[in-house]
Amino acid sequence: MVPSSGKNLNIPAPRHRPGEEPEFDDLDISNAGEVARPDVMMNSKDMYGYANSLIRVLDMKNNAVGEWDPKISADDMRKGLRDMLTTRLYDDRMLNMQRVGKMSFYMKSRGEEAVAVAQAMALDKKDMLFPSYRQQGLLISRGRDLLDMMNHCLSNSKDNCKGRQLPIMYTWRDGNFFSISGNLGTQFCQAVGWAVASAYKGEDAIASTWVGEGTTAEGDFHHGMTFAAVYNAPVLLNVVNNQWAISSFQGIAGGEKATFAARGVGYGMPGLRVDGNDFLAVYAVTKWAAERARNGGGPTLIEHFTYRASGHSTSDDPSKYRPEFEPEVWPLGDPVDRLKMHLIAIGEWSEERHNEAIKDITAVITKKYKEAESYGTLNSGERPEVSSMFEDVFKEQPDNLRRQRQQLGV
Amino acid sequence: MAKMSMVQAINSAQDVMLERDNAVVVFGEDVGYFGGVFNCTEGLQKKYGEQRVFDTPIAEGGIIALAIGMGVNDMRPVTEIQFSDYIYPAFDQIVSEASRLRYRSGGEYWAPITVRTPCGGGIRGGQTHSQSPEGIFTHVTGIKTIMPSNPYDAKGLLISAIEDDDPTLFFEPKRLYNGPFFGDPKAPAQSWDKHAKGEVPEGYYTVPIGKADTVRRGNDLTIITYGTMVHVSLAAAELSDFDVEVIDLRTLTPLDIDHIASSVCRTGRCVVVHEATKTGGFGAEILSQIQEECFWKLEAPIVRVAGWDIPYPHAFEWEYFPGQGRVLEAINKVMER
Numbered sequence: 001m002v003p004s005s006g007k008n009l010n011i012p013a014p015r016h017r018p019g020e021e022p023e024f025d026d027l028d029i030s031n032a033g034e035v036a037r038p039d040v041m042m043n044s045k046d047m048y049g050y051a052n053s054l055i056r057v058l059d060m061k062n063n064a065v066g067e068w069d070p071k072i073s074a075d076d077m078r079k080g081l082r083d084m085l086t087t088r089l090y091d092d093r094m095l096n097m098q099r100v101g102k103m104s105f106y107m108k109s110r111g112e113e114a115v116a117v118a119q120a121m122a123l124d125k126k127d128m129l130f131p132s133y134r135q136q137g138l139l140i141s142r143g144r145d146l147l148d149m150m151n152h153c154l155s156n157s158k159d160n161c162k163g164r165q166l167p168i169m170y171t172w173r174d175g176n177f178f179s180i181s182g183n184l185g186t187q188f189c190q191a192v193g194w195a196v197a198s199a200y201k202g203e204d205a206i207a208s209t210w211v212g213e214g215t216t217a218e219g220d221f222h223h224g225m226t227f228a229a230v231y232n233a234p235v236l237l238n239v240v241n242n243q244w245a246i247s248s249f250q251g252i253a254g255g256e257k258a259t260f261a262a263r264g265v266g267y268g269m270p271g272l273r274v275d276g277n278d279f280l281a282v283y284a285v286t287k288w289a290a291e292r293a294r295n296g297g298g299p300t301l302i303e304h305f306t307y308r309a310s311g312h313s314t315s316d317d318p319s320k321y322r323p324e325f326e327p328e329v330w331p332l333g334d335p336v337d338r339l340k341m342h343l344i345a346i347g348e349w350s351e352e353r354h355n356e357a358i359k360d361i362t363a364v365i366t367k368k369y370k371e372a373e374s375y376g377t378l379n380s381g382e383r384p385e386v387s388s389m390f391e392d393v394f395k396e397q398p399d400n401l402r403r404q405r406q407q408l409g410v
Numbered sequence: 411m412a413k414m415s416m417v418q419a420i421n422s423a424q425d426v427m428l429e430r431d432n433a434v435v436v437f438g439e440d441v442g443y444f445g446g447v448f449n450c451t452e453g454l455q456k457k458y459g460e461q462r463v464f465d466t467p468i469a470e471g472g473i474i475a476l477a478i479g480m481g482v483n484d485m486r487p488v489t490e491i492q493f494s495d496y497i498y499p500a501f502d503q504i505v506s507e508a509s510r511l512r513y514r515s516g517g518e519y520w521a522p523i524t525v526r527t528p529c530g531g532g533i534r535g536g537q538t539h540s541q542s543p544e545g546i547f548t549h550v551t552g553i554k555t556i557m558p559s560n561p562y563d564a565k566g567l568l569i570s571a572i573e574d575d576d577p578t579l580f581f582e583p584k585r586l587y588n589g590p591f592f593g594d595p596k597a598p599a600q601s602w603d604k605h606a607k608g609e610v611p612e613g614y615y616t617v618p619i620g621k622a623d624t625v626r627r628g629n630d631l632t633i634i635t636y637g638t639m640v641h642v643s644l645a646a647a648e649l650s651d652f653d654v655e656v657i658d659l660r661t662l663t664p665l666d667i668d669h670i671a672s673s674v675c676r677t678g679r680c681v682v683v684h685e686a687t688k689t690g691g692f693g694a695e696i697l698s699q700i701q702e703e704c705f706w707k708l709e710a711p712i713v714r715v716a717g718w719d720i721p722y723p724h725a726f727e728w729e730y731f732p733g734q735g736r737v738l739e740a741i742n743k744v745m746e747r
Contacts, residue, residue: 128482128483130479159516160516160518161514161515161516162516162517164513164514164516165514169514171514171515171516171518171519172518173515173518173519178482178519179511179514179515179518179519181506181507181514183502183506183507186475186502186503186506186507188475189471189472189475189476189479190475190476190478190479190482190507191479192475192476192479193475193476193477193478193479193480193481193482193483193487194479194480194482194483195479196476196479196480197479197480197483197484197485198483200435200461200480200485201483201484207479219469219471219499220471220472220475220502222469223467223469223471223472223475224472224475226467226469226472227466227467227469227472227475227476230467391517392512392513392516392517393512393513393551393552394512394552394554394576394664395512395520395575395576398620398664399664399667399668400664400665400667
């Protein structure tokens with residue numbers, strides 16, 4: 001028998017489990033407006049402190065405060081709110097459709113809408129996005145037709161991925177949105193490669209990429225960080241710390257030892273930590289990092305401190321590993337509510353307009369979904385041509401695939 | 411035409427492509443100023459500058475990921491994995507990403523990358539500098555797997571690989587870098603100078619991917635092989651009492667099965683030879699396809715000559731390496747039935 005009482009061995013555990021009362025009173029959270037905004041070209045050696053503070057603009061009284069306030073127009077904020085709302089309502093609809101068997105799988109981004117939408121708005125359309133799987137807000141904010149997104153999720157005859165990818169693993173070349181892999185973190189250093197090519201060509205476009213905090217443990221994260229730093233790549237390296245990687249809390253990825261933003265320090269790049277539920281803060285931090293990258297200042301690591309309010313996916317039941325009400329007590333609130341309340345506070349929005357917007361968006365989604373279903377679902381109606389499954393393996397179909405297609409009789 | 415070693419031919423292919431196309435960049439561990447541990451990129455940084463030929467951190471997964479991202483941004487990256495024994499950290503990027511990007515994105519994105527990597531043994535490299543992992547990659551659809559056996563083919567195939575819009579894995583049998591090798595380590599080393607395939611055009615030309623080459627004509631038996639074992643098989647064929655045909659595959663996937671089948675259906679007898687370990691090796695696939703195409707024309711069971719199913723043992727290199735004796739033995743075994 002091997003004794004099993006190692007007192008020096010640490011297996012991290014989350015602060016609460018199901019049945020326990022969730023609270024986050026001791027979370028170390030900077031006040032809104034408290035963190036200074038450095039010059040965009042500040043030497044990363046002078047920026048270590050940013051990795052251990054939290055950049056926030058919206059305070060709990062719904063005011064935008066401090067040097068990081070991007071001071072964007074009410075129209076832009078309303079666009080941001082509308083895009084986040086659309087993302088959320090779209091997610092809700094698609095989840096329901098998965099539940100009634102119209103598609104195989106779905107992943108919501110509830111609670112993390114600002115991370116995607118604010119970044120999309122702060123970047124230029126020519127900038128290339130290498131997302132993970134919870135950034136559908138990027139597509140929505142860049143104006144992708146919801147119909148096309150639904151067609152993909154339903155794997156129907158108009159799916160641009162031709163029925164080959166799981167739902168939500170979107171591709172959208174026209175919107176400079178890369179193909180979502182499904183393997184975690186593989187896109188991180190690919191984004192660096194894209195950015196290096198942009199720098200090589202002397203172009204102004206930058207790249208941005210996202211992983212979850214759990215994926216920072218993958219080698220790909222380390223590769224991306226190293227290559228980006230070495231070649232001074234114009235790239236934004238985002239870590240969405242939503243506290244949970246399926247059932248593993250952020251401590252399992254090493255989050256109790258240091259912040260994820262602090263990973264940047266060792267590579268010689270700024271590590272900024274931002275309230276991911278604060279639309280204005282995410283927007284401002286993205287603008288800062290994008291300007292730095294475009295000016296030749298190289299990569300920035302951004303930790304978005306947020307909370308995954310839904311399950312990991314439709315195959316997950318979070319009540320098995322965390323208290324049911326934990327999302328409601330998350331001390332940084334909800335990104336949609338916070339931007340909404342800010343707009344109301346400055347007299348640029350109202351509950352009535354908000355409800356009206358929800359109604360409008362819902363109507364659009366309902367209409368689009370109806371049309372999408374007319375092009376088929378995974379289980380019924382039209383699908384892409386079966387013979388197309390032998391295409392795009394290579395640019396030109398080799399003989400062995402042609403023979404296998406003939407063997408199948410298509 | 412010029413006399414070139416395989417190293418010079420591979421260098422020349424990259425030189426030609428760097429010259430022709432600004433989208434071509436060359437990178438890997440030690441490939442820049444130093445010119446690579448086998449000199450395959452010697453002088454290229456000096457000629458084309460540090461932004462086009464550069465060193466990378468020691469992270470094979472990062473090298474391939476970088477190449478994929480650059481490829482998506484209209485570049486044509488040529489990467490070097492210093493030894494194919496070190497390719498495994500890049501496995502996920504090759505298998506899950508490069509090979510499936512075009513497919514999973516519905517044809518919207520692709521990775522026109524070339525991965526060069528020295529393979530094979532016979533250089534006293536032990537188990538970390540001698541492997542032949544091609545069979546691991548031939549199982550992966552969406553990538554093309556190439557292994558030339560001489561300078562002429564190496565240059566022409568490498569140019570084809572660089573120009574190809576699909577990812578290509580380019581295995582370079584390092585025992586052949588400086589001369590043909592016939593399997594006898596005690597024989598004096600030969601250079602490519604006197605070999606017909608050491609005559610290489612200095613400029614641009616291509617050898618098509620996916621086409622095998624009959625390097626010796628014969629009527630009694632067909633040897634299917636590639637890489638270093640082409641030369642060993644040719645030497646064995648010379649020693650044999652039989653009229654042996656030898657086919658150099660050059661490209662493993664897509665496999666030129668029509669070329670193979672037409673030969674084996676004619677001779678009715680076949681030996682498949684590779685340096686890689688036997689079980690689950692690419693030879694198994696060749697056998698299966700020949701069986702599918704030529705079963706009723708076969709006069710005898712097909713025999714495989716391959717590395718033993720052990721790691722490449724440092725002190726027992728020549729007991730591991732499938733030399734002329736083992737090839738001859740296989741020829742005789744197939745012929746006596």
